[in-house]
Amino acid sequence: MIIGHRGVAAIAPENTLAGINAAADSGLNWVELDTQLTADDVPVLFHDETVDRCTDGKGRLDSFSLEQLTLLDAGAWFNEQFRDECIPTLHQTLTLCGKRGMGVNLEIKCYEETDVALLVEKVAEVVKETQFPLDQLLLSSFSLAAIKCCAEMLPDYRVGFITDQSSPDFLCDIEDLELFSIHCDQRTLTPELAEAITQKGYQLNIWTLNDAGKVQDFVDMGVTHIITDDPEMSAP
Ligand code: G3P
Numbered sequence: 633m634i635i636g637h638r639g640v641a642a643i644a645p646e647n648t649l650a651g652i653n654a655a656a657d658s659g660l661n662w663v664e665l666d667t668q669l670t671a672d673d674v675p676v677l678f679h680d681e682t683v684d685r686c687t688d689g690k691g692r693l694d695s696f697s698l699e700q701l702t703l704l705d706a707g708a709w710f711n712e713q714f715r716d717e718c719i720p721t722l723h724q725t726l727t728l729c730g731k732r733g734m735g736v737n738l739e740i741k742c743y744e745e746t747d748v749a750l751l752v753e754k755v756a757e758v759v760k761e762t763q764f765p766l767d768q769l770l771l772s773s774f775s776l777a778a779i780k781c782c783a784e785m786l787p788d789y790r791v792g793f794i795t796d797q798s799s800p801d802f803l804c805d806i807e808d809l810e811l812f813s814i815h816c817d818q819r820t821l822t823p824e825l826a827e828a829i830t831q832k833g834y835q836l837n838i839w840t841l842n843d844a845g846k847v848q849d850f851v852d853m854g855v856t857h858i859i860t861d862d863p864e865m866s867a868p
């Protein structure tokens with residue numbers, strides 16, 4: 633199964649509503665999206681620690697209130713046709729995904745200064761407010777602290793661990809967490825690690841694969857879900 637990375641980052645600005653619509657229009661059923669908190673503690677979609685790369689503003693994302701953030705243009709950097717696209721709230725995002733029947737792999741994006749418990753608390757509030765269906769949401773994070781908070785605050789939802797490690801040693805550390813999936817970096821995943829993951833019964837996802845020529849090798853390793861910027865890459 634193909635999951636659009638940051639919406640569908642090759643064809644629309646990442647982590648935007650336009651990106652989610654583009655993913656749905658291109659036939660995808662699932663998108664991976666990143667969420668962080670604004671200065672006034674509203675979960676929004678955004679990947680980087682600063683707004684510099686993906687908007688016309690400058691500075692740390694968490695130094696902007698929601699009102700200030702929505703004044704930034706989050707589309708023109710990608711292509712002029714997306715000018716006036718805003719950074720969306722998580723609430724707007726889940727509402728749109730619900731309407732379009734899209735599943736969401738929501739990455740809880742944690743940087744050094746992130747208040748992890750607060751971020752997950754605010755995400756959990758939105759998930760509950762929007763009554764997002766259990767089978768249409770997969771939470772994930774590189775942060776084990778975030779994963780533990782997800783298990784506490786959204787106990788019925790599935791959770792995955794994102795990693796770029798190539799040794800299976802980390803599997804001991806996560807044994808007690810009752811995780812659903814492991815999301816491996818396609819650059820570092822080895823057949824040995826893939827076998828260790830699938831043997832333990834986890835769903836195995838990879839990110840971010842944009843090379844159609846490598847798909848079969850990963851499928852042979854037991855990968856079932858591929859996160860890609862470019863859904864066309866999976867065409868034979
Ligand atoms: O969720 C998988 C992938 O998105 C992790 O890396 O940096 O693109 O968020 P990044």
Ligand code: MG
Nearest residue numbers: 664665666739
């Ligand atoms: Mg991500």
